[in-house]
Amino acid sequence: MHLSERARSIQESAIRKLDAAVNRFPEVHFHRMNIGQPDVPTPAAVLAALAAADGPVLAYGPASGLLECRDAAAAFHSRTSPGLTREHVVVTQGGSEALLFAMVALCDPGDEILVPEPYYTNYNGFATFAGARVVPVPTHLDQGFAIPEDDVLDTLVTPRTRIFLFANPGNPTGAVYGADQLRRVAAWAKRRGLWLVADEVYRAIWFNEPPLSALNLKDHEDHVIIVDSTSKTFSACGLRVGFLISRNLTLMERVERLGQARLGPQPRGQRAAIAALNLPDSYYEEVRHIYRARVDAMMDALAQIPGVSFHRPEGAFYSMVRLPVPDTERFARWLVEEFRDTTSGRPESVVVAPGPGFYADPSKGRDEIRLAAVREESQLRRAVAVLGAGLQAYRG
Numbered sequence: 001m002h003l004s005e006r007a008r009s010i011q012e013s014a015i016r017k018l019d020a021a022v023n024r025f026p027e028v029h030f031h032r033m034n035i036g037q038p039d040v041p042t043p044a045a046v047l048a049a050l051a052a053a054d055g056p057v058l059a060y061g062p063a064s065g066l067l068e069c070r071d072a073a074a075a076f077h078s079r080t081s082p083g084l085t086r087e088h089v090v091v092t093q094g095g096s097e098a099l100l101f102a103m104v105a106l107c108d109p110g111d112e113i114l115v116p117e118p119y120y121t122n123y124n125g126f127a128t129f130a131g132a133r134v135v136p137v138p139t140h141l142d143q144g145f146a147i148p149e150d151d152v153l154d155t156l157v158t159p160r161t162r163i164f165l166f167a168n169p170g171n172p173t174g175a176v177y178g179a180d181q182l183r184r185v186a187a188w189a190k191r192r193g194l195w196l197v198a199d200e201v202y203r204a205i206w207f208n209e210p211p212l213s214a215l216n217l218k219d220h221e222d223h224v225i226i227v228d229s230t231s232k233t234f235s236a237c238g239l240r241v242g243f244l245i246s247r248n249l250t251l252m253e254r255v256e257r258l259g260q261a262r263l264g265p266q267p268r269g270q271r272a273a274i275a276a277l278n279l280p281d282s283y284y285e286e287v288r289h290i291y292r293a294r295v296d297a298m299m300d301a302l303a304q305i306p307g308v309s310f311h312r313p314e315g316a317f318y319s320m321v322r323l324p325v326p327d328t329e330r331f332a333r334w335l336v337e338e339f340r341d342t343t344s345g346r347p348e349s350v351v352v353a354p355g356p357g358f359y360a361d362p363s364k365g366r367d368e369i370r371l372a373a374v375r376e377e378s379q380l381r382r383a384v385a386v387l388g389a390g391l392q393a394y395r396g
């Protein structure tokens with residue numbers, strides 16, 4: 001029986017790889033620091049809208065999303081990027097589908113997408129769906145994961161390069177690109193005739209300065225797409241509502257066709273998204289407050305462990321952390337399968353995401369792990385203490 005090469009080549013999720021091993025040890029309390037699944041309660045208004053009845057028939061919705069939902073997203077983003085209307089917004093099934101649509105709309109088979117590395121691993125899968133290929137742009141923990149200078153970027157461009165894709169704030173890095181850096185990259189992308197796709201699914205979660213939306217990069221605005229999502233901001237990963245937004249109406253007409261090919265996203269989820277988008281500003285402050293406290297707790301605890309280095313996140317809720325071990329894949333598996341901290345009276349261990357999964361070349365990031373601050377502070381402090389104990393035991 002023939003199965004496609006395309007499906008085979010999609011890599012197993014680095015983040016979920018250890019799950020099967022974790023399930024073999026139900027007696028162990030695992031601190032899950034490997035998955036970006038927040039435990040913050042979804043706002044009551046969103047849950048109420050989701051529960052409201054749809055009427056006697058569960059009908060299809062429009063391909064690009066309910067007009068009210070597109071209006072709500074346009075109004076929301078117009079607060080920081082004025083002039084957006086429903087024509088600039090398509091509702092998608094999560095930010096994931098928006099990323100997929102962006103790649104399919106912009107790339108032909110064999111085209112290339114530049115992405116600062118380390119990066120969110122599912123970009124590889126979306127690119128494979130689109131017949132395209134991710135070309136990594138190296139960035140480094142010691143330099144705060146800054147985007148390299150133009151002459152370095154130039155060396156990575158080929159006649160097949162179509163997109164410069166970046167997440168801001170970043171997953172797995174927690175880095176936020178400042179306005180100057182973004183304007184420089186936009187000017188470079190314009191010179192090279194490339195689209196900018198900004199993955200802004202973490203844009204509401206920042207700790208120092210609010211990240212500049214790529215929708216405000218005036219000079220290149222006709223070649224910018226942003227991806228947004230209800231998943232992280234509203235702690236609604238299961239809602240599966242996201243947005244593709246661009247001021248380029250020719251592109252948006254193509255995206256509408258992609259939407260028609262899969263029929264519209266779920267109307268009920270979109271009604272819940274409207275409730276989310278209408279939450280007051282105080283909601284966002286609360287979310288930032290929660291994640292700032294968590295990230296601070298996690299990083300302060302990590303700073304106590306000898307030999308560990310990291311870039312303190314400026315946004316999102318992840319950190320790439322360098323450990324004094326040569327191979328974090330082995331170390332992460334050892335933590336799950338062998339290490340048990342019994343000091344609290346029950347066996348505990350910790351699940352981390354090994355670094356190589358966030359690099360195109362898995363020989364990179366071998367001394368790094370990604371940690372997610374998606375539990376409340378005391379649990380995070382305990383998780384990091386267990387990690388520290390594991391590290392000490394592993395190194396003998």
Ligand SMILES: Cc1ncc(COP(=O)(O)O)c(C=O)c1O
Nearest residue numbers: 094095096120167171229231242
């Ligand atoms: C950087 C980044 N982009 C996109 C997504 C996909 O999010 P969604 O749940 O909206 O599909 C994630 C999910 O973790 C992510 O980390």
